[in-house]
Amino acid sequence: MAQSKIKNTKPASEPPTLAEENELSSQGYRLIAGIDEAGRGALAGPVVAAAVILPQFADFPRLQSVRDSKEISPAKRAFLFSLIEEEATAIGTGIIAPQTIDSIGILNATRLAMCQAIEQLACSPDFLLIDYLTLSQLPIAQKGIVKGDKLCLSIACASIIAKVTRDQIMVELDKLYPAYGMAQHKGYGTKHHLSCLHQQGPSPIHRYSFAPVREINASSKQFTHD
Numbered sequence: 001m002a003q004s005k006i007k008n009t010k011p012a013s014e015p016p017t018l019a020e021e022n023e024l025s026s027q028g029y030r031l032i033a034g035i036d037e038a039g040r041g042a043l044a045g046p047v048v049a050a051a052v053i054l055p056q057f058a059d060f061p062r063l064q065s066v067r068d069s070k071e072i073s074p075a076k077r078a079f080l081f082s083l084i085e086e087e088a089t090a091i092g093t094g095i096i097a098p099q100t101i102d103s104i105g106i107l108n109a110t111r112l113a114m115c116q117a118i119e120q121l122a123c124s125p126d127f128l129l130i131d132y133l134t135l136s137q138l139p140i141a142q143k144g145i146v147k148g149d150k151l152c153l154s155i156a157c158a159s160i161i162a163k164v165t166r167d168q169i170m171v172e173l174d175k176l177y178p179a180y181g182m183a184q185h186k187g188y189g190t191k192h193h194l195s196c197l198h199q200q201g202p203s204p205i206h207r208y209s210f211a212p213v214r215e216i217n218a219s220s221k222q223f224t225h226d
Contacts, residue, residue, distance in 0.1 A: 015067065016156040018054075020145070024127050025056045029141070031089070032056075033118060033125035034154025037110050038069065038162035043197075043213050044180070044187035044206045045170050046095045047106065049113035050161035051121055051128075053089040054154050060087055066156050068149040069163035081164040084157045092120030093165055102209040111135055117158075131155050177203045 021032050037049040054060070062083050069077055085091060094116025101109040114135060118125065128135065128142035131149045135142060148155040167186055174183035180196045180203065187193070187205075189212055197206075197213065201220040206213045 014150075015064065016149070016151055016153045018060075018153050020129055020143070020152045021054065021154055022057065024129075029127040030056065031123055031125045032127045032129060032154065033090075033121065034129045034148075034152055034156070034158045035114050035117060036069075036131040036149050036155050036159040036162055037113060038159065038166040039187065040106060040110055041189075042187035042207070043189050043193065043210050044098065044182065044203070045173060046097050046166065047101060047109050047113050048096075048162045048166040048169070049094040049110065049117040050158040050165065051090075051092040051094075051114070051117040051125070052084065052154050052157040052161060053091075053121060053123065053125060054087065054157065055089050058087075060153070063087060063153065063157070066153060066160065068156055069159040070149075072160075074167065077160050077164050077167075080157075080160050084161060088157065090122040091161060092117040092122075093161065094118075094120065095165075095169070098205055098207045101207050105209070106207075111137070129155055131159065173205055177205060179203075 024032050031053050033051045033053045035051045037047055039045060039047045066080055094113035096109040096113045111133060125140060128140055129148060129152050130142060130144050132144055132146055134144040145151060149159040170186040171183045179200045181192055185193045194212060197216050202208060202213050202217050208214055208217055
């Protein structure tokens with residue numbers, strides 16, 4: 001199984017390209033999946049991964065404004081989400097709950113979400129282009145690319161699919177747990193979120209293994225016992 005990792009030498013302001021995908025296609029690979037995650041650093045909610053296979057040797061003029069999901073607005077991400085769905089050969093998503101994150105750790109949970117996303121693809125990829133990570137548990141040729149969501153179009157597309165999917169989940173979770181403002185900060189450790197955590201204590205969708213949540217939970221228990 002081929003595995004490697006390359007460093008980012010491309011300015012972040014440039015759009016992602018199909019250079020990696022086209023090179024692999026010229027080597028005989030046919031179904032190349034770009035993979036990325038969203039929510040790895042959040043204090044609440046799931047980690048979500050997406051896998052996107054684009055058709056070979058295409059220009060995708062409608063995807064020219066695709067960037068790493070962190071660099072574009074929510075409205076633009078939603079618009080591009082629909083375009084990617086129309087252009088892609090296959091899309092898969094994986095969702096790992098906060099309870100599992102607490103049980104196995106965020107890195108293992110992220111890899112598990114990526115494996116689930118690959119399993120959900122309608123066709124099995126023969127090469128994986130992954131943002132930063134590699135998946136040694138899978139017998140598929142792959143490459144982990146540092147800042148891959150800024151360099152490779154298929155990975156950037158996966159970053160948008162993962163981010164929009166996770167944001168939608170957090171908006172729905174906000175309805176179940178409205179005291180934390182999840183629809184606004186999507187579970188990340190903003191000042192408002194931390195303030196709500198101090199006031200309310202953690203909810204069932206928080207990640208208790210993450211230091212801020214763990215410390216607030218411990219202090220609230222101590223206060224209760226006192």
